[in-house]
Amino acid sequence: MLATILKPDDLDVHLLIEGLYHRYGYDFRNYAPASLKRRIQSFLRTEQIATVAELQAQVLTDRACAERLLLGLTVNTTAMFRDPSFYVAFRQQVVPLLRTYPFLRIWHAGCSTGQEVYSMAILLQEEGLYHRCRIYATDANDRVLQIARQGIYPYKQMQDYTQLYLKAGGQRTFSEYYTAKYNNVILRPALRERVVFGEHNLVTDGSFNEFNVIICRNVLIYFNPTLQNQVHGLFYNSLCKFGILGLGKQETIRFTKYETAYDDLAKAEKLYRRRN
Amino acid sequence: MAYELIVIGTSLGGLSALKTLLGALPQDFSAALAVVQHRHRESDQGLGNFLQQFTVLPVHEVEDKECIQAGHVYLAPADYHLLVEYGYFSLSIDEPVSYARPSIDVLLESAADSYNERVIGVILTGANQDGVKGLSTLKARGGVAIVQDPDTAESPVLPRAAIAAIAVDAILPLSQIAPRLIHLCAATGG
Numbered sequence: 001m002l003a004t005i006l007k008p009d010d011l012d013v014h015l016l017i018e019g020l021y022h023r024y025g026y027d028f029r030n031y032a033p034a035s036l037k038r039r040i041q042s043f044l045r046t047e048q049i050a051t052v053a054e055l056q057a058q059v060l061t062d063r064a065c066a067e068r069l070l071l072g073l074t075v076n077t078t079a080m081f082r083d084p085s086f087y088v089a090f091r092q093q094v095v096p097l098l099r100t101y102p103f104l105r106i107w108h109a110g111c112s113t114g115q116e117v118y119s120m121a122i123l124l125q126e127e128g129l130y131h132r133c134r135i136y137a138t139d140a141n142d143r144v145l146q147i148a149r150q151g152i153y154p155y156k157q158m159q160d161y162t163q164l165y166l167k168a169g170g171q172r173t174f175s176e177y178y179t180a181k182y183n184n185v186i187l188r189p190a191l192r193e194r195v196v197f198g199e200h201n202l203v204t205d206g207s208f209n210e211f212n213v214i215i216c217r218n219v220l221i222y223f224n225p226t227l228q229n230q231v232h233g234l235f236y237n238s239l240c241k242f243g244i245l246g247l248g249k250q251e252t253i254r255f256t257k258y259e260t261a262y263d264d265l266a267k268a269e270k271l272y273r274r275r276n
Numbered sequence: 277m278a279y280e281l282i283v284i285g286t287s288l289g290g291l292s293a294l295k296t297l298l299g300a301l302p303q304d305f306s307a308a309l310a311v312v313q314h315r316h317r318e319s320d321q322g323l324g325n326f327l328q329q330f331t332v333l334p335v336h337e338v339e340d341k342e343c344i345q346a347g348h349v350y351l352a353p354a355d356y357h358l359l360v361e362y363g364y365f366s367l368s369i370d371e372p373v374s375y376a377r378p379s380i381d382v383l384l385e386s387a388a389d390s391y392n393e394r395v396i397g398v399i400l401t402g403a404n405q406d407g408v409k410g411l412s413t414l415k416a417r418g419g420v421a422i423v424q425d426p427d428t429a430e431s432p433v434l435p436r437a438a439i440a441a442i443a444v445d446a447i448l449p450l451s452q453i454a455p456r457l458i459h460l461c462a463a464t465g466g
Contacts, residue, residue: 032359033361034359034366034390035359035366035368035370037389038368038386039370075368075369075370077369077370077371220340221366221368224361225341248340249355250337250340251340251367252340252341255339255340255341255364
């Protein structure tokens with residue numbers, strides 16, 4: 001096989017990523033390169049390290065630095081009812097289908113600090129389906145899962161979340177779902193009752209159950225086409241017949257191998273239904 | 277070497293500038309165009325539909341991993357950064373850059389990194405500095421840097437900042453930018 005010739009700065013990034021994999025098992029080898037490079041550059045600035053080559057040398061001998069880098073390379077932008085129109089479509093198009101099942105398993109893959117999981121729990125509660133559900137909320141990153149499990153968020157975000165909740169078709173008063181204390185709020189324990197938080201790495205871990213719904217929003221954008229296909233294979237094999245797949249607003253099944261395996265349920269909101 | 281990709285950044289006043297620029301490009305235009313127009317995080321597909329009325333080139337709001345095709349116009353979607361890989365686009369929801377998501381810097385820097393001297397960067401009217409750093413990187417990587425003449429810009433802040441910071445290849449009135457792009461892309465043999 002012919003070697004792929006890389007530019008010097010791309011080579012440094014390549015060696016860093018290979019080093020992380022072979023030294024610690026952190027696998028970023030099939031991440032989308034452009035955003036990965038930006039995050040490495042931003043990590044260099046934070047750590048005041050001059051070059052990627054220097055970072056590579058340090059990471060291989062300094063586990064604490066490697067762990068900080070791991071956190072720096074993963075994205076955790078989230079909010080309750082982020083993209084409210086997604087939840088409106090979910091209520092209108094998906095909920096009626098879910099009513100036909102006696103028991104529902106939902107997998108929220110890449111749940112980050114949990115806000116979107118609790119949003120779904122609220123929606124299901126308002127639709128009278130929550131008691132029939134089990135939500136498996138997973139992330140590769142143990143630190144964000146700790147936050148997710150607690151369900152404690154800064155009070156100052158509530159104004160924004162309240163507006164998003166209303167736009168998402170919320171039927172109650174948002175403040176019913178939390179108790180405020182000092183500068184934080186804690187979400188009602190009932191919203192956690194049917195949620196199982198657990199560590200799962202989409203890159204390296206396999207299927208662990210069969211689900212009626214899989215939600216994975218704005219996670220796959222960080223993967224290259226090869227890895228996207230691999231993870232879509234995992235999702236396809238983890239969904240039951242006619243199971244629902246929900247992606248992020250600008251994500252699509254279109255450019256993957258699984259394009260023909262799903263029907264559109266709500267095209268603009270990237271809600272798909274497995275064919276069979 | 278042929279120019280394969282043109283990256284365009286604009287904020288305040290961009291809508292009417294883009295209308296003029298894209299409207300003057302012919303159907304057989306030989307490069308792909310990627311555009312960041314600063315916009316509200318909840319704005320819908322309206323921008324793409326609006327611009328499509330004025331150009332013969334197909335306009336897309338980019339979906340993740342969409343292929344880059346010559347003669348197509350690709351818009352950064354609301355609330356996502358648009359990044360260029362070699363041959364396709366990626367999106368990200370990383371933190372805003374210079375308070376902006378989508379950010380012009382992110383588009384231009386990633387385009388420079390993937391396409392080097394085969395990319396042309398265009399800075400149009402705009403009210404802040406997002407885009408200056410990106411155009412500077414693009415120029416340093418061998419790309420061509422074009423800036424709208426601030427006197428013809430609805431908001432001259434961004435073009436002025438770009439001209440002050442970078443040895444740009446051309447400062448052109450808005451109406452001259454499309455003809456220059458056509459000329460550059462034709463001269464290199466498509």
